[in-house]
Amino acid sequence: MEALARGLAVLETFDEAHPELSLTDVARRTGMNPATARRSLHTLAALGYVRQVNKRYVLAARVLALxxxxxxxxxxxxxxxxxxxxxxxxxxxxxxxxxxxxxxxxxxxxxxxxxxxxxxxxxxxxxxxxxxxxxxxxxxxxxxxxxxxxxxxxxxxxxxxxxxxxxxxxxxxxxxxxxxxxxxxxxxxxxxxxxxxxxxxxxxxxxxxxxxxxxxxxxxxxxxxxxxxxxxxxxxxxxxxxxxxxxxxxxxxxxxxx
Structure with missing residues (x-):
């Protein structure tokens, strides 16, 4: 359940002012340590909810399904x-x-x-x-x-x-x-x-x-x-x-x- 909560927190950290985020950005905005943020991003990417482009992360279109x-x-x-x-x-x-x-x-x-x-x-x-x-x-x-x-x-x-x-x-x-x-x-x-x-x-x-x-x-x-x-x-x-x-x-x- 903690992993699920962290994953949702990562998704919610993207917004109009922050459409692209680095690993460091995600960790800072969610209050996670970099290792935990990296695991959450890796899982979300594997599920198709985020994508990595030039060392930065963006939400993928699949998020719309939620x-x-x-x-x-x-x-x-x-x-x-x-x-x-x-x-x-x-x-x-x-x-x-x-x-x-x-x-x-x-x-x-x-x-x-x-x-x-x-x-x-x-x-x-x-x-x-x-x-x-x-x-x-x-x-x-x-x-x-x-x-x-x-x-x-x-x-x-x-x-x-x-x-x-x-x-x-x-x-x-x-x-x-x-x-x-x-x-x-x-x-x-x-x-x-x-x-x-x-x-x-x-x-x-x-x-x-x-x-x-x-x-x-x-x-x-x-x-x-x-x-x-x-x-x-x-x-x-x-x-x-x-x-x-x-x-x-x-x-x-x-x-x-x-």
């Missing part, structure tokens, strides 16, 4: 995409569903008509929860002690000049989001990104995910976005709750474990 298996097994396309397509068809821009993965949000579904330059959103992408509308929605619904632990460990980065990094203000924001039932952010994650999000609940009323509608800040008025899109987002969230009865595997796969 994510594709989840999308098929959880019926993500049938369960989530109809509502995302409906929102994008109605408002344009983009819409996504995400879950909380540690301090970050993890995209499990995404639909977009956007052409403007912005962070690359898509299935499997993660962003810091404190700077996103979906992250604030999900963080706000954690138990109070869990929120305090999160904030005590948080070292927020100033992603834009508008990014809120004051812990006290973030605590207040999460309290307000929990009370009002939605989160609206403007240029918190990156310049030009305005996003509105609401929670998705299971049949017992527990928050398991979040859904958003986002667009380009230069063309969106935050108050108008709230007026026009909040009710439709809440409708989509309610419909997805009902969809869970047909796709229990999806619900089990995204429901918080602790």
């Amino acid at each position: 994510g594709a298996s989840y999308l098929r097994a959880a019926h993500v396309d049938e369960a989530l995409m109809p509502e995302l397509r409906r929102l994008v068809g109605q408002f344009g821009d983009a819409s996504s569903v995400s879950v909380l993965e540690g301090p970050n949000i993890l995209y499990v579904a995404h639909c977009s008509e956007q052409r403007a330059s912005r962070p690359s959103a898509g299935i499997g992408v993660t962003y810091p929860g404190y700077a996103t509308s979906m992250g604030r929605v999900l963080l706000s619904r954690m138990p109070p002690e869990a929120i305090e632990m999160y904030l005590s460990q948080l070292r927020p980065a100033k992603l834009t000049e508008h990014t809120e990094t004051d812990i006290g203000k973030l605590r207040q924001i999460l309290a307000e989001v929990r009370q009002q039932g939605y989160a609206l952010v403007v240029d918190q994650l990156d310049y030009g990104v305005t996003s509105l999000a609401v929670p998705i609940k299971d049949q017992a009323g527990r928050v398991v995910a979040a859904i958003n509608s986002s667009g380009y800040s230069g063309k969106l008025n935050a108050d108008r976005m709230l007026e026009e899109r909040l009710a439709e987002l809440q409708l989509s969230a309610a419909r997805i709750t009902h969809v869970f009865t047909r796709y229990p595997a999806l619900l089990h796969s995204i429901r918080p474990t602790g």
